[in-house]
Amino acid sequence: MTVRRFHAEAATAAATGILGLIAIYGAAELGFGWEDHGPQAGYFPFYVGLLLIGASLWNLIRAFVAYRAATAEEEPFLPREQLMRICKFSAALLIFVAATLMLGIYVGTAGYITWSAWRQGGYRLPVSLGIGLGFSVALYLIFETLFRIPLLKGPIEPLLGIY
Amino acid sequence: MGNFDLLMTGFGIAITPMHLMLMVCGVLMGLVVGVLPGLGAPNGVSLLIPLTFTLDPTSAIILLSSMYWGALFGGSTTSILFNIPGEPSSVATTFDGYPMAQSGQSTRALTLAFMSAGIGALMGVIVITLLAGWASNFALRFGAPEYFAVYFLAFAAFIGMGSASPAKTMVSLTVGLLLASVGMDTVTGEIRLTYGFSELLGGISFLVVVIGLFGIGELLATVQEGLRFRGVASRIHLRDVFRTIAELPRYWATTLRSGLIGIWMGITPGGPTAASFMSYGIARQASRKGAAFGTGRPEGIVAPETADHSAGTCAMLPMLALGVPSSATAAVMMGGLMIWGLTPGPMLFATKPDFVWGLIASMYISNIVGVILVLATVPLFAAMLRIPFAIIGPMIVAICFVGAYTVGSSTFDLWLVLLFGLVGYLFNKLDYPLAPLVLAMVLGHKAENAFHQSMLLSDGSLGIFFANPLVSSIMVVGLALLIVPKLLQLGARLRRPATVE
Structure with a gap:
């Protein structure tokens, strides 16, 4: 299509x-x-x-x-391949937003980056998990510690003692 | 006090360890957002605004404007090394910059770009310094009708002078105006266009819209192309740098012409993107060896870069003096000013000279800081682009959503970012300009208030917009900007059926 x-x-x-x-x-x-x-x-x-x-x-x-x-052989505006890429990426965004609203920004972000690095980047799962978690920790340090701006948290953070 | 004394006071404010550090941080962050796809100057500044609430306004504007200059420099780096414009305004730099870098002269190409960018920026700041006092005195005579006329002029200039189709610019503008009118109306106190959604009561933040339109939108465009970075060698050789600097005076005519084009396009709402394309086009026409352009001609780098940066800096003047920004990034910064409780416009010069002249002085310093930093960090930022997209893409997404959340701590904003991301992608693809939308969102309230007040003054007669020489001349210029460029185009098309862009 x-x-x-x-x-x-x-x-x-x-x-x-x-x-x-x-x-x-x-x-x-x-x-x-x-x-x-x-x-x-x-x-x-x-x-x-x-x-x-x-x-x-x-x-x-x-x-x-x-x-x-327009003449018959018009260049397609969005060829099938590009359309698929856009749809996939948009679907990932949608899931990311939904997950973030349920689980909070930190978990949502770590999950999204891990999934992308693992499934699309071809990294091994432990490495991907490390990248995702590392990014979330960096977010926490920059926003909550340095600028004192609280970000959206889900049900998991309180279990770890972070409010 | 003359402008010169005020400028010296400004330097006194700008040259403090704290402000110098902010400049370095701002330029570095700007380089990051300029280099990465999906993070450009407008949304980089939007992301940073919520973090500046704790700073005093002068420090905050120094940080934000330094980030803007950094982003302009960063955009050129990727244009030359990767043939990927990091910013829309550095598209024209790819035409000759990438071929030159491919032929093994990447240091020369980068140095040419950064040096002419720096010179362009300095030309812009000098013009601002000279005109600032005059512009604000002029603007002090403004009442509500004059302000509305100026907003009208800004909108008209976008429609008439923009490169996009006028109807599409109109759509972009009116959508922005409508988005700005959602929520509480400041004049009548009524709640408007919320359709029963309590999330819309507080209005729609332009910062969230900018992050969606420019951040997610640009990222989607990058994804669509399927990212393949093919960079050329990015080592910087110091001897080549100096040799290139020695070569610069040869292009004085191109530099001067491009700087003037940039200054004009920056003060009128043409913006840096239009300026760089125009300057490149004129340089190609003016060159006797016109055919060689596109193969790595130095003038092909000097022209767009000088114009890009002089337009970028000059866009600050109408923003400060009149409260009318002429580029998307300047519009975002102006929104920031209003959030910090400052009202851009002539009174700003009278009541906050420290702020205005501190900013102007910082523009001199941070552009010089920028040239040095960008030359020193090219290998670092080039390496950043070699990180696979599967990792850097989601990180940019996360930064955009986190940034949007920090604006108002509202989860509804996350959906808005997603929505406007899709809108931004579609608008970009279909050649709808995005800058008018941002400008309209920032100016919407002010334009409506000015209109409302004028109508109250005149008892509902539009005649007030032609009541005195000042307001009528602004209106006439506005109407002329609206109609004349398109008439000229039409005339040219009738004479020469095959039009070339």
Whole structure:
């Protein structure tokens, strides 16, 4: 499966247009008119939303025009191989964020780096684990010890006596 | 006091052991973020801002601006040695820098790049020094309509002068403005555009958005290409360094022209990226042996580097004097100023001369520190790029998410980083410019407030934006910047059907 430029352009234009609609809806709820003491709270977002919809439509039309004018052998925008790489990396990011929210930043980070070094970097598991844990310890030292900024912790840190 | 006396006071503030140490740290950290893919100047500065809350503003801005210069230098290193631009603004450096390094002259290429970058930066700072007093006096006459006109000018310049399609710039700008209006409205006190999500009540932090857009977005772009670093030898030979420095005066015309282009593009919101491309293009046209460009011509390195750095430094002037940043990094720094409780603009010069002139003086010193440090550490940072991506990639991801978390200690921000990472990747791929989005997020509130106040003054008539010579001339320049460049392009396209970028 490959993604063509037209698909990406059209989808993005549609998404930004919908964002504009959402903004207009939100602004309309607040009121976008004029009161005795000046513009209402929704005034600015309403017109900005209108501009956004206008620009999105323009981009959509341009994408269509380019699509009609394009020749048959168009270079694929995202070839299958690249798309797979992006999907894999994004999935890893998603799992990382979910794990971080459940287990805290330190465990999430150590796990992610270990997994990546082990499965993708081809390092042996003990070495990978060392890199991951080492990075987490470095984070702890820099943020909690040096700058006194607490990072998100999960259920595991209290067991080790770290709050 | 004249500018010169103020500058000397500034040097007194900048040259303290503490500040010199901050400069060295800032430049080194900047080199790291400049060299690594996925960490650029805008999000490097965003990541650092939460750590500066404990510093006083002068020290904090010295640290952040030094990091910016370091990132600009670091971007050139990878362009030349690996053909991978570490920063968007050093793309033009790869055209001649990498071929020269490939032919065994990497020391010469690097020295040319760093020296002309340093010269460009110094040209920029000198212009700032000369113009700072004047710009702030000028800006003292500003009221709400004038401020709105200046914001309008900044937005219009992005749309008119940017290299991207105007409609795409418009999308980027308006999305930024909408994101800025989420949460509590400072004028009416109403809660806006939260749609019942309590996480959105406090608004969306531009720092989180920048970390997503530039950090994760750039990383995704790197992943898509499937990383293969093929570097050339990165030893620095001291004798070559001096020989190259002796060679520099030969390129005085290129240097001067590129510096001026950079200064112009830095003060107007063209930004360093546009400046370096423009300067490279003009150098190629001006050269009599035009064909040899792209094969390792020294002018091909001098031109983009000088313009890149003079634009980078000059971007600080409109930020300080008017509160209108002209590059993404300057926008982030300005956001930082506001977080530290300072209001950028003419009053800053009157109320905080120590801050302003300390910063300007530090720009002289930290750029010199930068040139020396970058030459000394090239082998180290080149070695960093040889770490496999399977290790360095997740580390950059972790740093981005940790940085976003430190902004507001909110777990919702982690999702935002992920979301804006995907948005940043897509926008980059489809040639939507990202800088206007950041600028709009930082300026959104101020632009809206200025508009609101103007409307109150005029009882809702747009005529107030043309009520006196000052505000109307700013508006006219804004409208001209919006329309004229595209008209010129259209004219050129009609005359010459096959347009070349």
